[in-house]
Amino acid sequence: MNIDYIGYMKELFDYFDKFLKLSAETQNILAGVCSTVFLKKNELLQPIGHTCKTIYFVQSGIARIFYYKDGVDITESFAFAGNIIVRVESLFTGKPSKKAIQVLEDSEIIAINATKLFKLYDEYPSIERLFRLIFENGYVETVNRIESIQFHTAEERYLSLLKQTNIVQKIPLKHIASYLGITQVSLSRIRASIK
Template identity: 40%
Template sequence: MKNYTHLDQVVETMSDNYSLLTDDCKNDIKASCKLVSLKKLSLIVKEGQFADKMYFIAKGCLRAFYLKDGKDITDWFAFEGDFVSPINSFFQHCPSKHNIESLENTTFLEISRETVFALTSEHHCFERLGRIAITKIMLQLQERIVSIQFETAQQKYESLISVRPDILQRVPLTHIASYLGITLETLSRIRNPKNRI
């Protein structure tokens, strides 16, 4: 996917990738949302924060992670063309259990909860876009659960690489290992067949 960092282009990309939006809907999005650019390793959402925004990534990469007993556990990655938000906090008005940070210099469209609900009520095409985006996320979650339950470390790694071939160039190995639920040493052994026992 191309990286677009102008508001018109970002809205067009959203429309092209999820569901065609009417001109009126596009204009309302542009009038009520804003593009935000952040440097690498910026925190967008902090654990305990009440999150009322959703993000559509135009350029860059974000990760969601927990801190448990002082340990950093990566839960999710999002790249160009993905929506991301601490879903429980966004929809249930509770403190976020996640932190979300940028792993690269990142530009995203910031959409407030109020705007999401207003656009959904006003524009059927935006409601349809929301359904498609949520379905995509649910399918990814279902695949992740199956991977965690049934795949070996090698299979988890290969599945991730098949879906996201560029991830090794964009995400530190420590975060990839954490996401896969394996140690960095195991990941290193998987990546280098000469090191396998």
């Protein structure tokens, strides 16, 4: 993999650097299991029932994980530019996921082939360590999300979402409301009260 290609994926390697600095050789090897995917607004990156074999990095755009409960579309999480998004429970169990990944605007995604990635672990321990740290961070974020539902009000959770990104206005209100576990009417009240 040439250096120009790695330069193209600068945001991805900047993200990796937050967890662990990789050698130039290891970056080249890692770039070799990556590819770029372009999606249009509202396209599915992964459908429900798909067995996840890919880790995604949002280069630009917005993605969400969602599922259906009693026929209602529920948003579990959002990923903005500079974030990883993956169906971890499917990736590690090899079972089809009951959830899907969708982009909410035209997006550029870097896809990391997990099958090829995991084969690199023995030969490149730093790659294994990097992804262990990334998955540990993801686990902590999931616990924090569960605790925010348990201990914080919908308004506090909305304010927390606003702190994560300045592009919340690009997300349809129905997705934000389902993410917060409230109705769109309640969300409108919250938005009006904090202006």
